[in-house]
Structures are given as C-alpha cells and as structure tokens.
Amino acid sequence: MLEVRNLRAGYDDSQVLFGIDLDISAGQVVTLLGRNGMGKTTTVWSIMGDLRSSGSIRFEGREINRCTSYQVCQAGIALVPEGRRIFPNLTVRENLVVSAANRRKAAAPWTFERVLEMFPSLGHRLDNFGNQLSGGEQQMLAVGRALMTNPTLLILDEATEGLAPKICAEIWDCLEQLKALGQSILVIDKNIAHITRIADYHYVLRKGCIVWKGTSSELLSAPTIQKEYLGI
Numbered sequence: 343m344l345e346v347r348n349l350r351a352g353y354d355d356s357q358v359l360f361g362i363d364l365d366i367s368a369g370q371v372v373t374l375l376g377r378n379g380m381g382k383t384t385t386v387w388s389i390m391g392d393l394r395s396s397g398s399i400r401f402e403g404r405e406i407n408r409c410t411s412y413q414v415c416q417a418g419i420a421l422v423p424e425g426r427r428i429f430p431n432l433t434v435r436e437n438l439v440v441s442a443a444n445r446r447k448a449a450a451p452w453t454f455e456r457v458l459e460m461f462p463s464l465g466h467r468l469d470n471f472g473n474q475l476s477g478g479e480q481q482m483l484a485v486g487r488a489l490m491t492n493p494t495l496l497i498l499d500e501a502t503e504g505l506a507p508k509i510c511a512e513i514w515d516c517l518e519q520l521k522a523l524g525q526s527i528l529v530i531d532k533n534i535a536h537i538t539r540i541a542d543y544h545y546v547l548r549k550g551c552i553v554w555k556g557t558s559s560e561l562l563s564a565p566t567i568q569k570e571y572l573g574i
Contacts, residue, residue: 343368344401351388351395358384360550371527373537376547382530386499390414390421420493424500426484430473441490448492457486478509497528546571
C-alpha cells in the first residue's frame with residue numbers, strides 16, 4: 343500500500359532524513375519509534391506533502407512525492423497531527439462534518455453517527471467549540487475528523503501524548519477496533535506496552551536513519567534496542 347524508498351528531507355540547510363525505507367501493507371498497523379528529534383514527524387510531513395523531499399513515496403501504486411497535501415488527502419491518507427490541531431472556532435459537529443468524504447466508496451463508510459458511536463462523549467459536546475474541549479476530547483475529535491474522510495491509511499502522530507491514562511486507554515481501544523476492521527494505520531507513540539499489543543511491525547529511527555525494524559515479539563525481546571534508541 344505505502345512504499346517509501348530512500349526518503350531524504352530537511353529544513354533549509356539542515357538535513358533530517360537520510361534515506362528512509364518504510365512499507366505498510368493493507369490492514370497493517372505499523373509504528374515509527376525513536377526519541378524526540380530523530381525524524382519521526384519529518385517523515386510524516388514528507389508523506390503528507392507538507393515538506394519537500396527526495397526519494398520515492400508510492401501509495402497504492404501511485405507516486406505521491408510531488409503531490410500537495412490536499413492531493414495526498416484526496417488519495418486516501420488522513421493525518422491526526424501532533425497537537426491535534428482541531429478547528430477551535432468550529433463546534434464539534436462542524437469539525438466532523440467539514441471533513442466528511444467517501445471518495446473511495448467504502449462499503450461501510452465512516453459517518454457522523456458512526457464516529458459518535460466510537461466516541462460517545464463527543465455526542466454530549468456537539469455544540470461546544472473546539473477550544474472548549476479537554477485535551478482528551480480534542481484528541482478524540484481529531485481522530486473522528488480524520489475518520490470522516492474515510493481514509494485508506496490513517497496516520498497518528500503522538501497519538502496519546504499528554505493525555506490522562508483513562509483517555510489513553512480509550513484511544514488505544516479505538517485503534518484496536520480500527521485494526522479489527524482492517525484499517526491500515528501508521529502510529530507514532532512512546533507507549534511500548536500498548537503499541538506492541540496492536541502493531542504488526544515497527545521501525546526505529548535515530549538521527550534520520552532506520553536503525554532497527556521488526557515485529558512486536560522481536561522488539562519486546564530486544565531490551566538493548568529499547569534502552570539505546572527508545573530510552574526505556
């Protein structure tokens with residue numbers, strides 16, 4: 343589904359990525375792991391068309407490395423960005439409806455009602471503005487807004503950062519449900535216990551390079567990798 347080859351990117355005169363290779367197959371949950379500043383978000387921005395890069399990014403057989411961000415979204419990739427970035431001056435209802443699309447004619451599309459079934463607490467806040475929500479509610483709304491585009495690939499950057507444990511559990515439950523439905527997901531997070539439970543494959547970044555890759559069982563049995571590259 344997603345094939346990234348020799349991806350190089352940076353900011354002005356500072357290079358951040360040095361030849362990233364990454365693959366995500368249909369229905370897979372894949373993670374990007376690493377300490378802060380290692381290039382995880384830069385990789386996501388490159389995939390989403392928000393940052394110019396060299397190399398190849400192919401999605402469902404189509405080269406998208408020169409596409410704009412809205413073209414990448416139209417192709418079927420949705421991002422839940424770091425910091426949520428919901429629309430603060432729109433209501434919960436408006437935040438969800440504004441992104442509604444089903445370009446790929448999904449057999450069981452994500453609708454307004456279906457998102458509220460996934461996140462019932464949002465149903466009690468439909469007329470509240472985005473900036474009136476708690477951090478956890480904003481994250482739920484950000485995930486729901488992304489699902490309303492009916493993406494083929496869902497990307498979550500720092501999925502549970504700064505959230506209370508109860509809200510984190512709800513987000514992980516959501517991701518488990520999405521995986522069961524066959525949703526392809528790329529997730530950045532630091533919670534090894536949870537991501538190894540739901541993810542099929544992991545890539546570890548250090549200074550813009552992939553230094554390790556493997557399955558959840560392989561990662562759990564590699565304490566040296568966790569300590570050296572993830573700070574665990």
